[in-house]
Amino acid sequence: MKQERYDTQRTIDRRTLVRRTGALAGTVALAGCTGTDGEDDENGADDGTDDDVEAVPEIVEVEDPPEAVYVPTHREQMRTLEPIEDGDVAIAPMLSYPHPFWIVAGGGEDSVERVDPEEGHGVHMMFTAWDRETGTVLPVDDGVQLRVFQDGEQVGSPLSPWTMISQEMGFHFGDNVSLPGDGSYAVEVELPALSTRKTGGLEDRLTEAASASFEFEYDEAFREEVVGGVEYLDEELWGERGALEPMDHGDHDHAGEADDHGHEEHSHDDEADDHGHEEHSHDDEDNHDHDGADDHSHGDHDDHEHGDENEHAHHEIPYSQLPPAEEYPGTLLREDGADGTEPTDDADLPRSGDAAVVATLLESESRLASDERYLLVSPRTPYNRVPLADATLAATVEHDDESGTDTVLEQTLDGEYGLHYGADVAAEPGDDVTVSFEAPPQVARHQGYETAFLEMESLELTVPEETE
Incomplete structure (x- = not known):
């Protein structure tokens, strides 16, 4: 039976502002955050990590959300690194703060399990992989291997990231990764050959495994970027039927105003919407279709004082959006x-x-x-x-x-x-x-x-x- 979804939705027809977690002057104040940066250990020794910015922001969650897609309380912030090419495959690594996600095994409400990050330092590490020839985002099968190193020594055990979907990133794979503290880290990721049946321009292709290696810096500047950049939506939108728009990785500053529908405008005059909330109206839904990779390709980065890590102005990261x-x-x-x-x-x-x-x-x-x-x-x-x-x-x-x-x-x-x-x-x-x-x-x-x-x-x- 078709769901009567429009009876329970309302059109967002007013302008609202996103509330940033940090002060406008650039000082990040996150009361009640769960990070432990800079705390002394039980013997009174400092752990060597700068405590100016917490490792994890305080995130408010929607109480009693609908059994449907809904607007979350906030828009995440992340750092996108230079895409890496290996044969037919391109891989774009993305880093954010550790945060909860939900895994599914089986069917029904009882099949959902919440995964919370461990306390302490770490990142939520995400990857979008796509076919370089067609731009098709790949639903990478189980078997991905992820290894993290510091000073040539492996940090923890190898990980098998989860295949995931998010409103802002679409289809990707990722996991929370615990880190011992501030420093430079090297990552190796291995993707198996795609076992899913392939047709059309993908037939008889993507039969080889792919790999990627990259480095990143985990420090106060990173935390200020991804933790201090979290944006809270207007509280009246929380839990509403709808979704955030795909993230424009070229725009880390969403401190503008929404359009009349609370829908993010990826305009060319550097004014970005603060809500990224897709129009709910039945009549207007076609006007918000994202046809083609160019509409929501992940473009340039602001220079967050990290030099080479964000210098990929002409590398577009496709969003996993199906045709209408x-x-x-x-x-x-x-x-x-x-x-x-x-x-x-x-x-x-x-x-x-x-x-x-x-x-x-x-x-x-x-x-x-x-x-x-x-x-x-x-x-x-x-x-x-x-x-x-x-x-x-x-x-x-x-x-x-x-x-x-x-x-x-x-x-x-x-x-x-x-x-x-x-x-x-x-x-x-x-x-x-x-x-x-x-x-x-x-x-x-x-x-x-x-x-x-x-x-x-x-x-x-x-x-x-x-x-x-």
Whole structure:
């Protein structure tokens, strides 16, 4: 059944200001923070870390958030390092303060587990990986290895970062990494060959493992940048149905005003929106589609006095955004009992667990099909169109003669249509198609996504009588 989401949403039609954690003069005051910088140990010895800025900001969380995508209380700050290329793959490392995230194993509310960072020093280390030829962000499979070194000695044990989604970063992988204190660190990251089925411009490619090495400085300046740069949204937006816009890594200073919808304006006059809040209005949702990598590519950095670490003005980091519904070929399936019109944009798509779902039937002549029609199902986040990977989907086609066929939909990464689930099906005009979510997306989530995409009900769809 389609979710009646607009009855519970309101359009943000006023201008609001973001509250910064630091004073305007540049002095960062974070009362109640959980960091332990500069504290003496039990013997009275200083730990050698400057205590001017705490390691972790005080983050207020939304009480009783909806079982859907919602606006968090704040916008994070991060440092983006120079992308690294290895063969067909590019990898962009990003660093922020340690913060909670949620992992999913199985389905339902009981499958979600919150992961809190350890106390003390550390970073939240994130990576976006993409195919250099097509710009497609890669849903890196399990098997990523991460090692951190200081002065040639490995810090802790190797880590296996989690695949994650966030409103600002889209699909990426990352983890909290504990550090012994201030200093220079070297990182080695290894990505396995992509095992997901690949089609189109990705077919028979990305079959080799990739690796990247980089260095970063963890010090007071870093903490002032990422902790002191946290921005709190207007309290009336907290928990509202909606999402932050994708982050523009070229703009670390969001101290401007929002547009009338609380929606971030990546304008060319250096005025940035403070809310990054996507318009909720049904009528205006098309106006906020992010079509194409250039609209939200991660561009230039301000020089935060870190020289080479931020000198990548011409390196664009793609955001994992799927095409809008109208750009998919074939015939979009309708919900059972719909008014006879097919969806015209993502706002009209069927919903399951607050995920918007494109379900389209491609003719047998399609490059994705073999002998029969190809059913392409593309679940995505409802505002930024981030793909929902590592779910388990199946389809049941019921014919007029009351016979039916069950088909498992295979996760597929296509160079043109992005991540989706698909298979050949014997479906004809007038047939009913049930798309079942046997397991929700098994990806970790940042705040604002942790209550969505968990209880995913089946979708009852119909193949229109007239197909293309």
